[in-house]
Amino acid sequence: MSSIFPIIVAVLLLVVALVLLRYAWAWMLSSQRLATGTAAVDQLDEEALPAQRSWLGWWLFQAGFRRNNAVTIFVLATIASTLLAILVAIAIYQSQVISLLEALLRAIPGNVGEVFLPLVWLSPLAGIAVLGALPAVIVRSRRRKRVTQIEQDLPLTLDLLATLAEAGLSFDAALDRVLETQRRQRPLAEDFRLFRLEILTGRGRVDALQRLNRHVNVPWFGIFVSALIHAEQVGAGLAATLRAQADDLRGRRRERALAMAMAVPVKLLFPLIVCFLPGIMIASLGPIIFQIVQVLDQFARSSFGG
Incomplete structure (x- = not known):
């Protein structure tokens, strides 16, 4: 006990x-x-x-x-x-x-x-x-999940923003339409809502975009924000900028998926070597090593015993 x-x-x-x-x-x-x-x-x-x-x-x-x-x-x-x-x-x-x-x-x-x-x-x-x-x-793990969700939502959000901008809406109106269809639990939608609140309280658009980039801190999103800031400063067309960013992000995501698929065989080597190889070695060589130890033990006793 x-x-x-x-x-x-x-x-x-x-x-x-x-x-x-x-x-x-x-x-x-x-x-x-x-x-x-x-x-x-x-x-x-x-x-x-x-x-x-x-x-x-x-x-x-x-x-x-x-x-x-x-x-x-x-x-x-x-x-x-x-x-x-x-x-x-x-x-x-x-x-x-x-x-x-x-x-x-x-x-x-x-x-x-x-x-x-x-x-x-x-x-x-x-x-x-x-x-x-x-x-x-x-x-x-929570940070990785948040980054993954942002990277998943960003291509579709950019496509929607580009389509609405090509239809004649401004960026703020297009963002409002997109946020109406987004679930509040998604981190990208939450950060965009905070960006919209900062705009409504009188903060400058460039400053608000820079703060939004710092809050999200995702490389793909940083490229998108940099393009928006550049278009805002030089007066470039918003629809063309959003469409170019959407196409570029789609290509980056495709290249990343191909790179991850090509890296799968290399990543499988570690669990195969660490998990399966020791068991195979013990199952195949264990009885042989045990017999060798017994023979050496008997030889040592017969030669040096007595």
Whole structure:
């Protein structure tokens, strides 16, 4: 019973850690969207500029967490997950789990399992590192998801804007028509709505476009914004600029898809070598190595024994 108690404590601590992280994540998600209206623009004025934010706050801002207390929640979640991971690791070390795994590995014929003993000894420390870095991994995943959604929505948005501009609408009117058909959960539509609010509050178009580029921080979107700023400054036709950007972005997306398809065979080499090759080697050469070890052991006993 005494050997089972630390395991129960470790499991309970892990469950508590996961529940706390889940509530922290849900709270950050609920606070990531800014309120609409002038208050949202005022808050964006205070938070958007990189010079007024730390690198951590700017990283969280680009991932979609745009409240002032996002950094505090992130730091507290990281500290809590690390402390709970340390408690779980201590409970595991005090239990019989490590000894049981050592006995199972030593029972493998040919002393093959002893190679994995360092992994068993260091597994609680690895668990501390993984669980402590879990909030950062979640934010990084959220940032990647946000970039992916923007890159998915941008070609269609550009096509719609170009079509509406060719029909005679201005950029603001075309943007209003496009935003009426966009879901509010998409990050590109949210940033465009903030851009429209800044225009309505009297900010200059070039300044608003530059701020929009900093908020989104996606290379493809930066090229589009640079073209809009250039057209605004030199007085070029908006419809031709949008159509050229839409065609260029479609070509870039096609080239990227082809490059990703060509890179698939190279990326498959790593899981094949790391996951499948050791198992194949152990299954095919394990009995032979075991027989060789037995023959050498018998030869050593017959030659040097007695």
